[in-house]
Amino acid sequence: MxxxxxxxxxxxxxxxxxxxxxxxxxxxxxxxxxxxxxxxxxxxxxxxxxxxxxxxxxxxxxxxxxxxxxDPRDLQGILRLETLVNDFILDEREPGSFDPVAAMRRKLSDDIVKSRFHILELERHRARVRQHIDRLGRRPAADVLGSMLRTRSQSIADAIRNAEAQIEAIEQAYTMLEGYSYELELLEEVKAAE
Structure with missing residues (x-):
């Protein structure tokens, strides 16, 4: 900024x-x-x-x-945090009875793991498509199959780039949470309030 x-x-x-x-x-x-x-x-x-x-x-x-x-990265991080803030505002538990900052960090970490797994799956599919392209034998002048497979490979590459951008936004949001802590009520205070 x-x-x-x-x-x-x-x-x-x-x-x-x-x-x-x-x-x-x-x-x-x-x-x-x-x-x-x-x-x-x-x-x-x-x-x-x-x-x-x-x-x-x-x-x-x-x-x-x-x-x-x-910075566009900051804006992407803010957009990620905005949805998480909405989630903990709507949480029915009493403030102080749970740690929303820790919950946001867990959610962001989980999202990074899911996105990385998704990238691995996409890369596996792209490798298979490339292998099919390499194994196509004699091709006619209008290489319909080759064109379709190359287009599919490009679409997968675009999806990988999008997933990598999502990971960057998630990591930026996680970085923006640094320095925050949340004060929880002691268990006895919660029981006494009930």
Missing amino acids: IDPYETLGLERDADEQAIKAAWRKTAKTAHPDSGGDAEAFGRLQACYDLLKDPVRRKVYDNTGYDPQLA
Whole structure:
């Protein structure tokens, strides 16, 4: 995640004038017409746009995320965590009687194992398709079977890439849970409350 305050050299409590002044100062040297990098200037512009918009700025200040500045991997991780958060919010057990953070970690770990197993299965199928392609003998000018098998092999390769991307998103979500803990009630306190 790009920190717009850091990028513009601002304190978190900077007012509108300070934001404009910082923008002008950095834009002079960062603009491509002044020898700056176009990509870096684009990030600078995105930071300025976020900080000058009071609603986006408040959301960023409260969450630390802005979709336009976020690394796509972070967004994928957040989407994974969002479904897990919904699951534990809907859990009927009393807060404090179970550890939702540990449950999210277990679920993410299980999903990684399932995705890796799925990749192994896909690779096995792709190898079998390739073996069939290699064993096809004399082929007519319109190689219908060969074309179908090559297309199938490509589809499997695409599915493998998608599964690998899912694993990356899951691992990113797991990383985002680092540092969190959850306080459980002692068993006696739970019994006394009943």
